[in-house]
Amino acid sequence: MTQALSELQQKFHNIITNPNLSPKQKTHWLSLEAEASLPYVAVSDAVREVMADGSVCDMFEGHAPFKPRYVLPDYAVFLKNGSEYLELAPAQDFDDALNMLSIIYHHVPSVTSIPVYLGQLDDLLMPYVGELTDEQLYTKLKRFWIMLDRTLPDAFMHVNIGPADSPVCRTILKVDAELKQIAPNLTFMYDPAVTPDDLLRQAASNICECSKPHIANYPMHAAAYGDKRFGIVSCYNSLPLCGGSNTLVRMNLKLVAAKAKDEADFLESVLPYHSELMRELMNARSSFLHQDSNFFESFLAKEGLIDEQRFAPMFGIYGMAEAVNQLMDKAGKAGRYGHDVEANELGHRISARLAQLVDEMTVTYGLNGKAVLHAQGGISIDDAVTPGVRIPYGTEPDPVSYVQATAGHHQYYTSGISDILTIDETVKANPEAMFNLAKGALMAGYREFTANVASNDLVRITGYMVKLSDIARYDDEGSRTNTTFLGAEAAKNTGVLERMPRVASLEMTPALAR
Amino acid sequence: MTSAVKPLERTAKVSRILNFSCVDGPGNRMVIFLQGCNFNCISCHNPHTINHCNHCGDCVPHCPTGALQITKDTNENKVTWVSSLCTQCDLCLDVCPHQSNPKISEISVSDLLALIRKHHFFLSGITVSGGEATLQLPFIIALFSAIKADAELSHLTCFIDSNGELTLTGWDKVAPWLDGAMIDLKSWQSETHQWLVGRNNHRVLASIKHLADLGKLHEVRLLHIPGKSDLDIEVAAVGKFLAGLPESVNIRLNAFQHHGVVGEALEWSKCSKSDIEYFHSLLYQYVRRPMSLPGVYS
Numbered sequence: 001m002t003q004a005l006s007e008l009q010q011k012f013h014n015i016i017t018n019p020n021l022s023p024k025q026k027t028h029w030l031s032l033e034a035e036a037s038l039p040y041v042a043v044s045d046a047v048r049e050v051m052a053d054g055s056v057c058d059m060f061e062g063h064a065p066f067k068p069r070y071v072l073p074d075y076a077v078f079l080k081n082g083s084e085y086l087e088l089a090p091a092q093d094f095d096d097a098l099n100m101l102s103i104i105y106h107h108v109p110s111v112t113s114i115p116v117y118l119g120q121l122d123d124l125l126m127p128y129v130g131e132l133t134d135e136q137l138y139t140k141l142k143r144f145w146i147m148l149d150r151t152l153p154d155a156f157m158h159v160n161i162g163p164a165d166s167p168v169c170r171t172i173l174k175v176d177a178e179l180k181q182i183a184p185n186l187t188f189m190y191d192p193a194v195t196p197d198d199l200l201r202q203a204a205s206n207i208c209e210c211s212k213p214h215i216a217n218y219p220m221h222a223a224a225y226g227d228k229r230f231g232i233v234s235c236y237n238s239l240p241l242c243g244g245s246n247t248l249v250r251m252n253l254k255l256v257a258a259k260a261k262d263e264a265d266f267l268e269s270v271l272p273y274h275s276e277l278m279r280e281l282m283n284a285r286s287s288f289l290h291q292d293s294n295f296f297e298s299f300l301a302k303e304g305l306i307d308e309q310r311f312a313p314m315f316g317i318y319g320m321a322e323a324v325n326q327l328m329d330k331a332g333k334a335g336r337y338g339h340d341v342e343a344n345e346l347g348h349r350i351s352a353r354l355a356q357l358v359d360e361m362t363v364t365y366g367l368n369g370k371a372v373l374h375a376q377g378g379i380s381i382d383d384a385v386t387p388g389v390r391i392p393y394g395t396e397p398d399p400v401s402y403v404q405a406t407a408g409h410h411q412y413y414t415s416g417i418s419d420i421l422t423i424d425e426t427v428k429a430n431p432e433a434m435f436n437l438a439k440g441a442l443m444a445g446y447r448e449f450t451a452n453v454a455s456n457d458l459v460r461i462t463g464y465m466v467k468l469s470d471i472a473r474y475d476d477e478g479s480r481t482n483t484t485f486l487g488a489e490a491a492k493n494t495g496v497l498e499r500m501p502r503v504a505s506l507e508m509t510p511a512l513a514r
Numbered sequence: 515m516t517s518a519v520k521p522l523e524r525t526a527k528v529s530r531i532l533n534f535s536c537v538d539g540p541g542n543r544m545v546i547f548l549q550g551c552n553f554n555c556i557s558c559h560n561p562h563t564i565n566h567c568n569h570c571g572d573c574v575p576h577c578p579t580g581a582l583q584i585t586k587d588t589n590e591n592k593v594t595w596v597s598s599l600c601t602q603c604d605l606c607l608d609v610c611p612h613q614s615n616p617k618i619s620e621i622s623v624s625d626l627l628a629l630i631r632k633h634h635f636f637l638s639g640i641t642v643s644g645g646e647a648t649l650q651l652p653f654i655i656a657l658f659s660a661i662k663a664d665a666e667l668s669h670l671t672c673f674i675d676s677n678g679e680l681t682l683t684g685w686d687k688v689a690p691w692l693d694g695a696m697i698d699l700k701s702w703q704s705e706t707h708q709w710l711v712g713r714n715n716h717r718v719l720a721s722i723k724h725l726a727d728l729g730k731l732h733e734v735r736l737l738h739i740p741g742k743s744d745l746d747i748e749v750a751a752v753g754k755f756l757a758g759l760p761e762s763v764n765i766r767l768n769a770f771q772h773h774g775v776v777g778e779a780l781e782w783s784k785c786s787k788s789d790i791e792y793f794h795s796l797l798y799q800y801v802r803r804p805m806s807l808p809g810v811y812s
Contacts, residue, residue, distance in 0.1 A: 400533035400636045426537050433536035440636030
């Protein structure tokens with residue numbers, strides 16, 4: 001190849017010749033570059049400014065969106081009616097149902113091109129269980145689970161189960177704990193009026209085994225979207241079933257708070273100004289998708305698996321901790337977010353104000369004309385900004401204090417709030433403690449309970465506390481075992497020098513590190 | 515925690531409260547560490563919990579944030595801890611010549627009940643630990659009986675983590691409100707025990723048997739210090755003793771480590787994973803049922 005390449009061609013060439021990407025991964029990155037070569041959807045100079053300074057971010061969704069960010073098909077309609085487009089008859093038995101689901105998942109797009117929602121599987125599959133024994137059910141679901149992980153390897157691909165007890169629900173929990181795969185991700189719906197304690201105990205015990213499932217507060221989500229009319233997808237986004245999210249735009253509260261004189265200025269002037277620009281950007285992006293991309297002409301819409309009216313833009317925020325601490329500084333107060341009652345209450349006021357702004361805002365393509373508020377969990381490029389409304393890493397109080405400091409936010413974030421509690425691994429020997437924590441968090445008003453059981457820096461051994469870093473120093477060993485990073489961090493920290501893992505989290509890595 | 519103490523209400527000297535613990539009994543427990551201990555173990559992992567502060571003031575100039583101050587209390591010098599200024603750097607513990615801790619709160623039963631109420635949805639129960647918790651037995655009885663009499667809290671289980679030195683009469687006093695006790699057995703021969711902790715183990719063995727008879731023994735913990743404690747040398751006697759306990763009693767093997775330890779015990783070998791596994795294999799020949807082993811070794 002002697003001809004000089006244009007800049008764009010050089011990008012394509014770099015991807016195509018990359019030694020560490022599979023052909024499928026190359027195809028994905030090439031498509032992103034192709035889309036990025038088109039002009040950005042039309043927005044005002046004011047929007048360009050806040051995007052340039054980082055206050056507002058489009059999550060690298062692309063310049064010309066041709067698929068919604070998250071799609072939650074009503075798979076029950078598909079199993080019941082079959083599909084004319086896919087030439088499939090209605091499901092007759094359990095094997096039919098699994099086979100049909102395996103097929104349709106490959107036709108459900110998302111921002112990462114891998115589906116983020118695989119359905120409320122217990123409700124979907126229970127009608128087809130028929131005479132199957134528990135053992136047959138176990139074998140079939142285990143094969144299905146392995147197939148999902150090997151063919152659709154993304155940690156944000158989500159299965160939902162619960163709140164009611166059923167053989168499918170129990171078997172999925174059993175298989176998931178046994179296989180400990182990254183995919184699929186799993187949310188268990190909890191409803192104190194419906195879910196037996198021993199089922200929640202099994203879920204809590206699973207968390208100790210594999211940091212899954214997440215536990216969703218069913219009555220809270222049902223109050224927002226209607227009974228059985230929602231799903232939990234990706235990293236804890238709650239969205240309308242038979243619909244989803246057309247775009248996610250997020251506001252960096254850390255940078256926005258830096259522009260405010262004080263709390264009043266922030267709440268009454270700076271925040272409304274940026275919210276209006278968020279609205280403009282959400283409208284511009286969703287209008288292209290709905291009007292120009294022809295996405296809603298697909299068989300998913302024609303056959304009733306999705307309804308264009310049930311898509312809403314997500315109004316995301318992150319960096320609450322830094323925003324609160326800056327406003328506390330400006331007021332000459334020393335209290336810190338997560339630890340000080342006054343700082344925590346300021347955070348709650350900011351969330352309440354955001355919810356009010358989103359509620360009063362009309363968008364072009366929304367659910368009943370509205371966007372949905374979301375506390376966003378961060379992406380790999382975020383530097384020194386804490387995800388969503390979390391308490392900054394390394395300064396977290398004990399899990400009970402953590403929940404009580406942040407529970408006040410959960411009521412406001414209709415489309416989910418990504419908060420992860422890190423629990424030290426001694427809990428593995430005492431899953432009842434995880435059960436207590438999950439139940440306490442949901443009673444305290446948590447919309448979702450997510451816990452990671454990790455080799456945390458602080459580990460308690462009977463009766464006293466040890467810091468793993470202290471032990472390392474004490475033993476003069478020097479190096480601590482490295483955590484296994486997901487693809488996102490690997491790409492960020494090392495470029496693509498290392499082969500990307502087979503199972504990745506594409507959503508965390510919206511842009512290929514160069 | 516700072517509310518005025520009502521006259522005549524029981525209070526305790528508390529060195530620390532944890533809202534979340536999964537290693538101090540079943541489920542998540544609030545753990546209340548009480549200051550003061552009647553053992554003086556060479557191998558103590560928390561030596562700053564042994565004595566009550568004598569207000570010598572040696573720690574005060576070392577505090578980097580001025581959280582420790584000398585105040586006058588009926589003409590006596592008193593070390594006062596201002597928790598709002600404290601960064602928990604623990605320098606005061608390092609410099610204390612008296613195996614004590616100036617960061618002690620005097621907490622009443624009603625203050626503690628309010629805290630437990632705030633957290634009760636998250637808890638299976640509470641555990642009082644130490645130091646040696648039973649040195650403040652009247653407070654424990656007042657606290658446990660108040661919990662059991664409270665409609666909202668009565669489902670919470672009440673546990674004591676103890677060195678077993680309490681008298682049988684003492685255990686009988688708290689038994690009506692006690693759900694479980696966790697007792698350390700540090701050595702088998704009385705002479706070894708005397709050398710290791712400063713007292714013989716007659717009362718410890720009696721406490722274990724008595725609590726088992728009362729149905730209140732949750733766990734017996736054996737701290738294995740290779741070459742120092744005699745639990746491995748005396749494994750036949752230890753094993754037969756443990757085998758005689760009800761099957762419901764958890765037997766936990768702990769491995770001696772250096773963290774927190776001061777003085778000569780720092781020269782002792784730490785107990786490795788293979789040490790504890792070998793000890794377990796010896797003990798298992800007599801006990802013949804599952805025992806808990808450490809999750810982490812340093």
